[in-house]
Amino acid sequence: MSVLSPNSVFTSLQQEGPFAVTRVALTTGRFSSQTRLWVKRLQQDPNNRTKYRALRSQLFEFLGVENMEQIKSLVSDSTLREQRSQRALRLLGNMFGIDGNLNEIKSRVDEYARTADAVIHSLNSKILSPYTSYIESTNEIVVTNNPVELLLIMFNDAYHKKARFEARRKVILMTLAGTIDQRERETDVENKFSAFLAFLNGYVWSPNLKIGELDPVFLHSQHNLEDYFCTEVNVLTPQETISVTPVPGEKLTLLKRRSFTVGNKKIPIYVSIRKKPPEAKVLKLLRKNEKNPGVAVDDELGLMAVLDSFSDVKAFQQHLTRSASKANSLMVLEDISDTLFEHVQYRSRAIGSSDKTSMMKFFARLGGMRVEFIIHTNQTWLNYMYQEDVAHNEYEVKRMFDTGVIELLFPMDIFHLDHQKTRNEMIQLFRKQMRS
Template sequence: MSILTQHSVFTATLQNGPFAVLDDPPLPHPFSREAKAWVATIRHNQLLKTKYRAVRNQIFDLLGVNTFDEILALIHDKRLRANAAERAYLLLGNMFGLAGSTREVTRHLHEYARTADNVIRLLQSKVLAPYSAHIETTNEVVTAWDPVELLLMLFDERYHKKARFEAKRKLTLMALAGSIDQRERETDIAAKFLEFLEFLNAYVWSPDYKIGDLDIRYLHSVHDPRDFSCTAVQVLSEDEAGSVVLKPGEKLTLVKRRRFNDHGVDVPIYVTIRKKEPAAKVLKLLRKNEKNPASAVDDELGLMAVLNSVNDVKRFVRHLTRSAARAESFMTLEDISDTLTGGEYAGTATGSSGKTSMLKFFARTGGMRIEFILHTNRSYLNYIYQRDVAHDEYEVKRIFDTGVVEFLFPPDIYRLDLGKIRNHQLAWFRRCIEEG
């Protein structure tokens, strides 16, 4: 389900529906012409009426008021506002399972606000980098962390429409950050991440080398001018790579490789550990149109590895299951997808390409469920460089095609032609990939 439809779980934040932020705050008299016109837009939609009541009640409960008129008093009376904030901290702390004093709860709220801001900064830093100034958040909203302060901005006529939308957006992102934090505390993901690293160092990587001892190697590759897929690849040492003069259609890619020992043979492997940061998890919830991290974020722990050949990939999978047994834990492989030797990748994510080659599975072991993505040198280079497959292009497609960009930066507020920007960014990343 699209995040932009009226059936979205984020209906209250949409700018293309009855909960849109308008030029004036939503505080007209209940029998005014504006209020009657607004009621007419949802009169025949039971779902929207139910959602409206739920949103209204949440606002009243958080602020401790019974009518919209009482909100004006909170805006202009610091003492009333401070009392409402103290009450809100207690309610939110209990909702997110935050034990401790008010100071502890506010520390978490600061963290949620920081994550909300980081969601926007993450997009500004890469996918929408050329448009960073266009989508910059209003200073007063960036510095705000108190949910009551942000909520009151929505009803304060001193704030421009853009600032009021950004306050509502920040509240939405903070709520998702809170859900993610609660999930991480419940699953103890930080401790499991350390256990995962300890398992790799103790049982998977070769004991003949020190932790962090990496071989510097370069993949010298030749690419097809039609789709920039890899047609040939050679592994070079640092010295060999230093003497290479690249021709058009060639790439030199650094890989820092570890080793694992399979029956007395050291097999080189480039590994990058994948642990999603909170801002990336928030974006994934938005892309999935979900508010529940338990059902939408299933790849909190992960590892991507690159080996020389398909045979080495198979050796690593077998070595992995044997290593788990030596660690006194059975390992099962779940949701296996293998397109390394042919076939089309059946990815369900918006923007993913059927041309993607990899072995992907989840390994359940030691009380953890870890996502593994395994590549050969050639499939890894295609993952970086091939047209319609490259991860940089995929990032642009999925953030635009799922509606997340329009959700976070609605055109009526930011005055951006998002279709044109999508095509521009795809062309820009493609140019960087092939010519950079």
């Protein structure tokens, strides 16, 4: 289901619908022409009526009011706002299972606000970087972390329509950040990530390596000029690259590799290990049209590896299983897909992904953890970096636009962003950067 569909779980953020932020705040009186028009639109869908009643009940309870008139009074009374803010923090602390006093709860809620801002910043700094002037947030919203203050801005006609929308957006993103934080505490992600690193350093990598020791090499690759598919790749030492000057259709790509030992053979491997940051998890919830991180975010811990050949890939997979046994844990591989061979077509259900993608992907369950592994050969990784339709930067653009997340967060009538045009321009920009 699209995040923009009428039955989306994010209906309250949709600008095309009954909950749209209008030019004038909805506190103009129950019999005003604007209010009557809004009620008429709301009555068109019974599901929206039910959602509205639930949202109104939650909003009134959170603010400690019984009607819209009391919200207007709350906007003008700073002492009352402070009292309601402290009450709201206690409510949030109990809802998200935050232990501690009021200051500790406030600190955690401030983290949620920073995550909400980071969601917008992450898009602003990468896939929408040329459009910063279109989508940059209003200063007053960025510096406001108090959820009561943000909710009151939504009903304060002294604020522009854009600021009122951004206040609503920030509250919703903060709520998602709160559910993610709660999930991370329940599943003990921080300790599991540390345990995973300890497992790799203690049992997987070559024992004669120091922790963090890396060997730099360069991949000298040849690419098809039509779509930049990698046709040939050789591994060079830094000294060997001194005499190499890439021409169009060639790339020199630095890799800093570790190694693992199988028998007497030392096998080099490039590894990228990550714990998905909160803002990335929020974006995934939006893309999946889901508010429950336990359902949507199944790749909190991940490892991407690049090896010289398919035989090295198989050796690494076997080495992982043996290493887990040495660490006194069975390792079970789940949801395996393997398209490293060219004739095997990748079939992903993810919006924006390409059938041309080649990789081995699986989840490994070991030591109380479930870790996502993505394995590449040098050639498939270079395609993942540079090939048209396959490259990860291009995939990020497609999935954010094609799932409707960009339109949801930056609606046209507020941010004046032509979404289809912007999508195509960003794809072309990334393709140009990848070829340079």
